[in-house]
Amino acid sequence: MTATELTAGRSAQDSAAADSTLNNKWSATQIMLLIVLCTVLALDGLDVSMVGVALPSMGRELGLSTESLQWIVSGYVLGYGSLLLLGGRMADLLGRRKIFLIALSVFAVASLLGGLVNDPTLLIATRFIKGLAAAFTAPTGFSIITTNFAEGKPRNRAISIYSTFGASGFSLGLVLGGLMTTLSWRWTFLIAVPIAVVAVLLGLKYIPKDKPSTEGGHDIGGAITLALGMLGLVYTLVSAPEVGWGSPRTIIGFIVSALILGAFGLIETKVRHPLIRFGILRQGWVARANLSIIGLFGSYLSFQFILTMYLQNVLGWSPLGMALALLPTGLIVVASSPFASKLIDRIGATRLIVAGLIALTLGYVLFLRVGTSPSYAADILPSVILLGIGFALGFPSINVQATAGIHDDEQGLAAGLIQTSGQVGAALVLAVTTALVTGSHSASSASSASSPAAMLDTFRPGLILSAAVALAALLIAAAPRRRAKALAQKAVVEV
Template structure:
């Protein structure tokens, strides 16, 4: 099976954002069952979108909210810096490690069923995490929540992309949807600070009632469709890929203590590489692979995944460093940290109504490149902040973080899912979400290894902070370079991943970059 080639928007996909085309989506991919969208944005359609947005908001919220509470958790449970990062990594590894299997499960068992069952598990794990008193158990509950999110995220996005037809209509829905995810991710810092003032356990408890409400609403609002794809499960692929990721992160985190050149470290890296190679070999030979390797011939999907790796890896790592700097070095309270980051959260939360139109007008590649530029500037400027700096010195970083999120997140998801057949939407969305989580885990592991080599004292910036921030900035520069490469090559062909509207004003934008790999 070959990769679905990116194609220009058809006439029916250029309907106004006020009306959804009445043509069945299945009609665009022969033989694939799909819902027939309502000709208007009905209350039930808006309700379905709101449920999906709430689920994505929770996914993003849970990644970032705990970051503010880490110093309080460390003090209460007596965790080391290396153990502390596993509270974040446990979630993102559970999330990223099984996202591809979660996407495939959504396609095979039904997206609605996968979403609702996983949402119930997420709520239960949230309650349990608020009650435990042991660091190991806390990390375990975070891993379980990550596993649940690995099923809710691709199921939710694939429900959306098979309900709204490709083009401006889907761009509008995805713009709203992904801004909720970005809002959850950025507002998690703010809510985490507010709740940690009460007790760090409140940051673990908050997602539970929200997940329960979303579950109840989803049962009532998300329609049932004959949506299942054919095929089987790739358990071996899921096991080898997850094991490789876990071993890689574990090795990086423990390398400073064991020695980067020690037999233990080198042997662990070799074993991780062997597991990755085994995963690729399995995907090439198995009848129903977790990842069809031809899908990476879709250049827009490749660029979206690279953007996700670099954006998430840099930001999650920056959040870790920022929390230690503001609270352990400067002595700020969680409330002060929350208020300091409020401008970024507000920028992301209020951008939803604009993103769909901006994507249609300028294309995904340009928005991602602009967002990456904002991130690079944000991290670079923070290198100049010291213990005697005022909040005004940090404010440009905060504003640029909000700008980067608002511009990148919606564009990445549109770029990743356009031009993909309905029966592979779950895996396409799973790929970009996997890249987001894997990037976060790997770059955080490197950052933690660097920060852990320094001694953190109140009123003194550790020597390890500057190289950690340099790594974070360098990772983002790599993402920016890839985004710029795509936009510079757009001039020769139609931008098939931008959701062009009827007047074809973006006909000059980028062709797909052809690369190896995929589903």
């Protein structure tokens, strides 16, 4: 990459930051920029996990069933997963600073409304809007980093810190969510408002101004078909447990979504400046990284959904008690932040991804031993520690692997791809998990369905699924490069 390519289309402030990065030193502006972006990503993670902790309280106050509670989670995933690819690419085309600040402002407003509404439908709607906003802030923040820090050690360090903040926010959100829920589940929404407002104000000062890309036109047809296709696919996935996987509505939803996405693929092969260049999947380790994040994030989000119900509904723990029990996971992820980039440089992203998925898989398998009267130290703590290690090693390494070797003009696309894979994968695994739990619950006799033992039995199929998904990702990540590449490309083609 030449110096001209690195600084093209940037302001003088951005160019200075790039020069500083090339010298392996960060300017004060770059440090503040990274703080702003890390704060916003951590806020996204906090939001997902805090709301997850508060689900039982929401269910009791609003009278929601397990299937309805899934929509509190899936409403966010629906908005997030459907527009992530579009959000990342639009940031490349229209200007990263503008897109980021507008989306963050929408996130703040939706958080405020979510904490005030009483109607479950409106609550889910605010979650959907927050997901839409995060679909623009997450990949845009990632591409702002990758275009302001030179590839190599400076960028790896920045990405590692950024990714670890996301994982830390997700992990510590379990604890903060427990604290907020002891006051009211509404605070799991409202706490995001002042943080987002401060981030907007700091972003106005420290995010470098940039110009829209001049290297391609706007693929309007591709943008519309991609958004509609992804929206239909994710909606069908998350609604399938409620209406039935074999129902006409689900089947038609998959067919229509596939046709729309097929039209999108056709458009992308015909237009001069496509929204998504499919050849990016053949670059470096992009395909493998995307499959790895499906295994990591998909299995963990489903596990958290079940774990929250198990600890509060089966064991009768308070939200605060549950938060304290899961505190080691967050502490491990936070403590690893200063060392993540050094480990990636020394050991390599691939080896760390494999190690992280091994820890996750083992953690899920060990948790299958739990009963209705578990010992925290012997039955729960080992899994909590292994999950923290798995996230600390895997999450930043996957993000580094997904963007290594990608040109600046496609960093937003690469960032959108990896985050879309994580969110759509999470939607799929969560939908299947909910279907398994619901089906197992329906099979239980009415007289015993509410007993702790019967409730635990309904959760076990979902726990097994989390372990199986993590194991599948591990096998792909651990395969030799040539074999892994073939497996990844086959999986991408099948999808």
